[in-house]
Amino acid sequence: MGTIFEKIVAREIPADIIYEDAKHLAFLDIAPLEKGHTLIIPKKAYLTVMEMPETDFCELMVVVHKLAKHFEKTLHCGINILNNSGEIAGQEVPHVHIHLVPRREEKSIYNKKAHVNYLPNEMEIYKNKLKL
DSSP, X not given: OOOHHHHHHTTSSOOOEEEEOSSEXXXXXXXXXXXXXXXXXXXXXXXXXXXXXXXXXXXXXXXXXXXXXXXHHHHTSEEEEEOOOSGGGTOOSSSOOEEEEEESSXXXXXXXXXXXXXXXXXXXXXXXXXXX
């Protein structure tokens, strides 16, 4: 069956993909904390970053770094880089994922009710703006 992320990797369900290489995929979050909020995943399913071989973790961080620099330059903002490892830490999907959250103002990103909504077609605009 697989997780929602495995289904996105397999193209069984759609996603607004902004980056892809042989081992990683990055796509806009459907419940963003800020516009441009992106999830970066390894295509291979690992439950937590502690389960990943060190080389795979380091390769994932190279992609995170590349995209964070791109976001900062493109969106003229700060970036929060977040990871919740394990259900007790708030991980909702049992597949490693890193959140890149553009920050334009000071507010808590830990309020799950603080999601923003895209205007019609705005998600497509962000996808095109952030695509690498």
